[in-house]
Amino acid sequence: MTDTKLALVGNLQKTLDAEKTAVAKGIRGGMEALTDLGKRRLRQQVTRAGLGERLSKTWRGKVYPGAKVETFEPAGPIWSKAPHIVRAFSEGRPIRSKASGGWLAIPTDLAPPTRKRGARRKRMSMDDFLDEFGMDSLRVFAPPGRGRRVLYAVADKGFARGRGKRRKPKAEPLLMYVLVKQVRLRRVLNVDTVERGLVRLAPEYITKRIIGGLSDGQ
Template sequence: MKLASQRSSTSLADQLHATEGEIAADITQIMREETNGLKDDYRKQVRDAGMGNRLANTWRSETYPKGGRSLNPAGYVWSNAPAIIDAFAKGAYIRPVNGGKWLWIPTRNVPARRSGGAYASSVKRSNGTRMSPEEVELHFNAELQIVIEGNKGEAFIDVVSGLSGGYRRATAGRTQGRRGMAPRKAKPVLMFTLTRGVRMPRLYDLDGPAQQRAANVARRIRAKWG
């Protein structure tokens, strides 16, 4: 009788262990799918807001335990550009920093940085972004002319129109004409608008999708094992 009891107990323990493993595998898979789904929800929000794939793909996700299973798995979703995401999720108010009085917002007239460009600028930004005010002055070899009215302002610079589009330095050769070309008149062109601060629009909803995915996890577990 004692031997039979031991066999029955061992068999039951094995069954319970197997069932627990099956439940853990299902719950972990559900958590993994919903975590990945939440990441995709956030990426879609960024794309739908017109912010592009580069920012959208900063969203990442991971499910723990990695490569294993658990009755209590966890999902984690984060962005590699948290400051940008947070600003558009909260509708943050952006102010000048380091004692500055104005935010300088470039217009489409401001040239983009190019690889190989070497300006002695104290502002370091990546290629393809718009030049800073300091870089614009170096690029056109002229000073910005600032007009302030109340809490807003505008910054212009004297340039000439380029023969193939855009703007060029207002050199003596260009304004007086050279090599048989007609002279081009220098004119002030708006480069920056100045403002005391900017209220970022709320473009992203982080809480709504997270709550929905958490509800999905609970619902799917109940449907499978409830």
């Protein structure tokens, strides 16, 4: 009888160990699925807001510890490699110039395209414009009725509309830049909504995978 009891205890321990492993794998599987879902939703939120694929791909997610470590408490952090940009569009923060003059120069569609490599479809900054065409190439003034809240930077001569380069015949004054003290970004991202959705789904995702793991082991 002693050998029989030992065998029964041994088999029971194996069963318990197998179930323990199945539960741990189920919890990890649920966390991995939730992490992937959260990353996917956050990336979709960025692209739908019109902020581009590049910013959307800054979202990362990973489950800790590694798959070889058995645990009942895995963590699935999701983070962005551009946290300052994401936070600005999540909170609608104002952006102010760090320059000594304290003005943000916003290029208009009439400003020349940038000459910098890898910056397609972007307009030349006002600093680059002045470096290339000279300090006297722009006339800066406050438009009537706007006080000193807004300034215009106009190229009075030497530029053709839509060309972004000098042309003497039939040249006309062109508004190249609008200068403002600050701009407030629209709040187009909502990370909290995604987080609350994942919290609601967590019990379902994890329970489903635990039950599936235990069923496979029977």
